[in-house]
Amino acid sequence: MSTAGLFAQSLLIGLSIAAPVGPIGLLVIQRTLQRGRAVGLATGLGAAVADAVYGAVGAFGVSGVIHALQGARVPLALFGGAFLLWLAWTTWRSPPARQAASVPADARGLAGCFAGTLLLTLSNPATIFSFIAIFGALGARGPVGSPWPMIAGVLVGSAVWWLLLSGAVGALRERFDTHWRRRVNRLSAVLLAALALWQVAALAR
Numbered sequence: 001m002s003t004a005g006l007f008a009q010s011l012l013i014g015l016s017i018a019a020p021v022g023p024i025g026l027l028v029i030q031r032t033l034q035r036g037r038a039v040g041l042a043t044g045l046g047a048a049v050a051d052a053v054y055g056a057v058g059a060f061g062v063s064g065v066i067h068a069l070q071g072a073r074v075p076l077a078l079f080g081g082a083f084l085l086w087l088a089w090t091t092w093r094s095p096p097a098r099q100a101a102s103v104p105a106d107a108r109g110l111a112g113c114f115a116g117t118l119l120l121t122l123s124n125p126a127t128i129f130s131f132i133a134i135f136g137a138l139g140a141r142g143p144v145g146s147p148w149p150m151i152a153g154v155l156v157g158s159a160v161w162w163l164l165l166s167g168a169v170g171a172l173r174e175r176f177d178t179h180w181r182r183r184v185n186r187l188s189a190v191l192l193a194a195l196a197l198w199q200v201a202a203l204a205r
Contacts, residue, residue, distance in 0.1 A: 003146075003149045004149075007149040009153065010055070010150040010151070010152070010153025010157065011153040011154070011157035011160075012153075013154060013157065014051055014052075014055070014155065014157025014158040014161075015157035015158065015160060017051060017130065017157075017158065018044075018048065018051065018157070018161040018162065022195070023084055023087075023120065023191075023192055023195050024043070024044065024047045024117055026191055027087065027117065027188070027192075028043050028162060028166055028169070029165070029169050029188070030091060030184055031043050032165075032169040032170050033169060033173055033181055033184055034094065037167060038110060039109065039110065039113055041163060041167075042110040042113040043162075044159070044161070044165065045162060046113065046120075047117045047118070047158065047162065048159040048162060049114075049118055049155070051121065052151055052155035055151050056147070056151045057128055058128055058130075058131030058134075059131070059147035059150045061132075076123045077124075077202070079123050080120060080123030080124055080199055081196040081197070081199045082196070083116075083120055084193070084199070085192075085196045088193035088196065089189070091185055091188050091189040091192060092185065092189035092190075094185055095182075124199075131154070
């Protein structure tokens with residue numbers, strides 16, 4: 001398989017894994033409405049980098065890391081659930097922005113949003129098994145030279161989705177008044193809490 005073809009397929013994989021609306025998607029939408037496109041994009045890029053990290057583990061087949069993640073499944077799930085509940089609580093209590101932010105978010109705020117979603121995505125090691133299965137299927141179709149095009153494709157595909165989502169929500173931001181932004185905050189908080197409880201309950205299966 002050519003390097004360009006491998007990159008293109010991995011880009012589509014990264015895009016398809018990022019696209020389903022989950023806790024990160026909710027955060028990107030809510031933060032974009034509340035604080036602007038830059039904050040929404042920084043939130044999504046944290047997930048994109050985490051996807052690339054897990055994609056790298058899957059592409060290189062680092063067995064020691066995979067076994068460690070399997071052994072840490074419970075504490076990681078509990079950490080992720082607790083983090084989601086904290087995000088739900090802060091989102092519920094967050095007052096809706098009365099107008100679009102006129103001052104860009106500072107570097108510290110953007111870094112905090114990036115780091116938070118990076119940790120949240122890394123706390124879900126089930127993602128790595130998706131990459132192992134997908135990359136294994138790609139490898140079975142033909143010899144793969146370097147795994148780097150696969151990793152780069154996942155990163156770019158995931159980042160493109162978050163860029164599109166934050167851009168689209170940002171373009172519609174002015175149409176949401178304070179009342180609707182409060183509704184979005186409350187709905188996001190409820191869904192985040194539900195996802196947290198589902199993640200913890202899944203441990204009992």
